[in-house]
Amino acid sequence: MSEERLITIDDLVKTYPMGETEIVALDHVSLTFDRGEFAGIVGPSGSGKTTLLNIVGTLDAPTSGSVTVLGRRVEQLDHGQAAELRNREVGFIFQTFNLLPVYTVFENVEFPLLLLGLAADERKRRVMQALEWVGLADRARSRPNQLSGGQCQRVAISRAVVKEPAVVLADEPTANLDAENSHNILQTMTRLNAELGTTFVFSTHDEKVINYLHRKIVLDDGRVAADDPVPPEARSQP
Amino acid sequence: MTLLRLALRNLLGAGLRTGLNALVLSLVLLTIIGAQALLKGMNEQAARAAVATEYGAGQAWHPAYDPYDPLSLDDAHGPVPPPVARRVADGRAAEVLVAQGTIYPEGRLLPVLLKGIDPAQTVVDLPTATLAGHGDGIPVFIGTRMARTTGLGEGDVFVMQWRDRHGTFDAREARVAAVVRTPVQSVDKGVLWLPLQRLREMTAMPGEATLVVVAPGAETSTLESGAWSWQSQADLLADIHGLIRAKMLGSMFVYAILLMLALLAVFDAQVFAIFKRQREIGTLVALGMTPRAVAGLFTLEGALIGFMAGALAALYGTPLMAWFAHVGWKLPETTDDYGFALGDVLYPVFSADVVLGTTVVIWLLTALVSYLPTRRITRVNPTDALRGRVF
Numbered sequence: 001m002s003e004e005r006l007i008t009i010d011d012l013v014k015t016y017p018m019g020e021t022e023i024v025a026l027d028h029v030s031l032t033f034d035r036g037e038f039a040g041i042v043g044p045s046g047s048g049k050t051t052l053l054n055i056v057g058t059l060d061a062p063t064s065g066s067v068t069v070l071g072r073r074v075e076q077l078d079h080g081q082a083a084e085l086r087n088r089e090v091g092f093i094f095q096t097f098n099l100l101p102v103y104t105v106f107e108n109v110e111f112p113l114l115l116l117g118l119a120a121d122e123r124k125r126r127v128m129q130a131l132e133w134v135g136l137a138d139r140a141r142s143r144p145n146q147l148s149g150g151q152c153q154r155v156a157i158s159r160a161v162v163k164e165p166a167v168v169l170a171d172e173p174t175a176n177l178d179a180e181n182s183h184n185i186l187q188t189m190t191r192l193n194a195e196l197g198t199t200f201v202f203s204t205h206d207e208k209v210i211n212y213l214h215r216k217i218v219l220d221d222g223r224v225a226a227d228d229p230v231p232p233e234a235r236s237q238p
Numbered sequence: 239m240t241l242l243r244l245a246l247r248n249l250l251g252a253g254l255r256t257g258l259n260a261l262v263l264s265l266v267l268l269t270i271i272g273a274q275a276l277l278k279g280m281n282e283q284a285a286r287a288a289v290a291t292e293y294g295a296g297q298a299w300h301p302a303y304d305p306y307d308p309l310s311l312d313d314a315h316g317p318v319p320p321p322v323a324r325r326v327a328d329g330r331a332a333e334v335l336v337a338q339g340t341i342y343p344e345g346r347l348l349p350v351l352l353k354g355i356d357p358a359q360t361v362v363d364l365p366t367a368t369l370a371g372h373g374d375g376i377p378v379f380i381g382t383r384m385a386r387t388t389g390l391g392e393g394d395v396f397v398m399q400w401r402d403r404h405g406t407f408d409a410r411e412a413r414v415a416a417v418v419r420t421p422v423q424s425v426d427k428g429v430l431w432l433p434l435q436r437l438r439e440m441t442a443m444p445g446e447a448t449l450v451v452v453a454p455g456a457e458t459s460t461l462e463s464g465a466w467s468w469q470s471q472a473d474l475l476a477d478i479h480g481l482i483r484a485k486m487l488g489s490m491f492v493y494a495i496l497l498m499l500a501l502l503a504v505f506d507a508q509v510f511a512i513f514k515r516q517r518e519i520g521t522l523v524a525l526g527m528t529p530r531a532v533a534g535l536f537t538l539e540g541a542l543i544g545f546m547a548g549a550l551a552a553l554y555g556t557p558l559m560a561w562f563a564h565v566g567w568k569l570p571e572t573t574d575d576y577g578f579a580l581g582d583v584l585y586p587v588f589s590a591d592v593v594l595g596t597t598v599v600i601w602l603l604t605a606l607v608s609y610l611p612t613r614r615i616t617r618v619n620p621t622d623a624l625r626g627r628v629f
Binding site: 083092107 | 240243244247248250251252517518520521523524525526527528529530531619620621624
């Protein structure tokens, strides 16, 4: 594991108003993630996994505490700075794939590169490379509704890694996939983590995912209940 | 540029929805342009006909003449001022003497205006040569509307009564030398045209006139009308332009309703798109767009529909409008009651200001109604959008 610090979460609290009371989603969470990690936040529904990923990904703001991503305090970023951080350094993978339905596979993967303002040749080279990483180069012209769920999630992975971000945040990435597709997806992400050195942080309660993790963080009622490395012999092998 | 590329991509990807919106908007655009062009054509056609048959380049009026007051006619006659008279002598102006009279067609009594004009004149487009013939009675020509009102036809003889300058009544038989079809009502309804010299003799007003029409296109800026009042072409056309302006303002109400319906469709489509694409909004933000940029993208998509509508309208509208401008619109007879000259067929005039002005206004309004619903996006929490819980 690299020694370079990527994410520092310090005493993070997130509450949501619910009528006259407040729901505590994250209760004084402190964590760090280093470059190249393959870590998972594990816990039942409502434990705060997705909230934590959203705050790290600058999609949500903390109620108190601080989150530092690549040296930038996310709670201090304005909309533009947060968008730039997401655009350059953070890739998202969602449970429901969230591909843009009217775009082709190529255009979906190309989207983050368009926002980065890369030249057409460079975009094409990178998109085709990213599609080759997930084995979908031959489906570049297809639209999402012509793909299976597993293929859609591979396109989403491709879109997340095409800009070679520092970290990919994957929120329940296998929740809508069958066992075979889940394993394919996880093997792809394990391989990309090893080959590209991209940091992956998952939120999951899926045993299949948990078996691939190198580090397992258990959240319970918004608190860190455990944070342990997973020894290589205990992991599923790609 | 990126937003434009993305907006185009989204619109093309949306296919039928985009096509229908653009089509509806293009139909409204063409309808408004077509209606505006008809009114513009109406204005120009009426002005052209009035200039050719009545107003010319302008008129010099006897100081007592008031076309809206028949009682003024008793005094509204006199010798034409010398500078104007020189134009008459050159054939570049025509004198008209106006007097009151009464005719008795088929035993009925009908007050009329008697207008004397030189049969040899070529200043106004009226068949005055028909007054040169000899035969029984005083030769007159009338318009088709007058013929319909009186029941008179070509060759008919009727009794005509008038009063001379001393107040003495006299009467003679008159003969309809011609019935002419003219789009200009004011030279037709209630008017009898007769030879100027005969009318001067009848009224004991030798060498006198009520007004002088200067030939269309003639230079008038240096014309001295002396004691007579000069009525420029613009002054004379003011009533026609005023009528058309009133009609245009009335039409605005219809345009506004049409446009509102079309823009409501765009607004609806935009609201529906934002509702349906909530997850997409969240995804775009997650991928690195600011909420403001996403709102801009949606607004641009709406504005591009306006642009596409313009392009679509140009595509099928240009040949359609060219054909329309060529064949015109055959007017029903009831348009005779409009109060100004239209002719049998109305030809629309598609000017650049009508086409571009209407297109730009519709485009701006489309952009505006596309923008209004997107303001919500700038306040959206991306995590709610990703879960589809914005609305």
